Amino acid sequence: MTELKASRAGGATRRQDFSAATRRDLLDVAQRLFTEQGYAATSLDSIVAGASVTKGALYHHFDSKTGVFEAVFTRVDEASAREIQQAVAAETDPWRQASGGLRVFLEVVRRPAYRRIVVQEGPAVLGPDRVRAEESRPTFALVHRILEGILGAGGWTTDDATVRTFSRLFFGALNTAGAAVALSDDPETEVARVEQVVGLLLAAVRQLVESGADLAEVTARVLPRDA
Amino acid sequence: MTELKASRAGGATRRQDFSAATRRDLLDVAQRLFTEQGYAATSLDSIVAGASVTKGALYHHFDSKTGVFEAVFTRVDEASAREIQQAVAAETDPWRQASGGLRVFLEVVRRPAYRRIVVQEGPAVLGPDRVRAEESRPTFALVHRILEGILGAGGWTTDDATVRTFSRLFFGALNTAGAAVALSDDPETEVARVEQVVGLLLAAVRQLVESGADLAEVTARVLPRDA
DNA sequence: TACGCGACCATACCGACGGTATGCAAACGA
């Protein structure tokens, strides 16, 4: 991949540089193949062939095929989170943060790597134990923080558990929205529609929050606890 | 599985009865194993062994391993949709329909078969082409119809595409909510939290809808289209 | 009732894949 591997990138010794280079090459090829063909259809042989190494090298750096996927998954997710974070950090008002973050997220989610690896195949490959640790995912943490700011605004202090549940719901909605956008024939107008709907939801929540209504009471009115 | 197969269940000829019985046995075993071990970890050999047949029988009824999964997927999804449909049909008011449907859905989604096969592994195994046809899924159709009623109430007629996008977002939120509930240490209180949050969202939307506000305008206010 | 036919399924086999055991060379610390 890299013609002459890395020429003293930053590691202490030469050995470490070469090692890190082959590891990076493996991850690059794996990410490409996973994105193009999916996890199941991508063989380890094709990965090592693409990186011009053998399976010995792969199993030296990773413990299994799932391990390779997990490393790719983490890398893609972190890169996306960094990108969104930039847009969020540019604003201070929670609502404007949400606005900017949403726009960048809808941009990121259209990229094949994020969509296929993180959204589509990630949960199935890594399993529920990993999804359980969704709180540790950087993109989710971003959404959670923004929603904390929104729900906390106006002195609307709800307990942490509810905010976390709210974040999970919202995060799930965003992911499926992203999938819908990515698969759409006309992504541009689909993005516009998603922004409208999310805007509607946020506006509705905002109005309710700023009205100072009580959560439990409002909920009970809409979803009556019949006998 | 069934001791003496089916004894003239409903088919015209005896041959068809036996055939349908083995097919059903295969699906039963496959559903159990897919639920317990997941798609990848379930071998066709274990399926045919559980049904006391051979691979010849399996490949006579299905064209591939994915075909078996798809059949199981459809069966589980349809059964769940029927169950939810009953709760929905018991009400006429769209909001009460949503309330009842949500409660049953949160019950269904806690069952391992639905969670693992439909929510967790379905999208990854069947691929985006199938997810693209999400509109054809019975559970989604249910959500879509209810939300049509809600958004259409009060004369709030939005175009079909927006309603569909809204439904997709909401459906995605419900699925992740279901996963969160199923994986929770304390499912009961988690269900309560999800109902609160969904209630909050519905209440907020309801208030906004009934206020007769304009969608585009409201959205623009919350998510400003900066330069 | 004899019979030919086709649905239904069993058996045997193949190539590919994930994973492991072992060997080896070169770079590192001393």
Add this chain to the structure above:
DNA sequence: TCGTTTGCATACCGTCGGTATGGTCGCGTA
């Protein structure tokens, strides 16, 4: 310079999804 360890290559195995082929028994028909 020398032993050690790190980084990787090679050879191999068990398992799995899928296929090709053959057999058998129920069923419509004459």
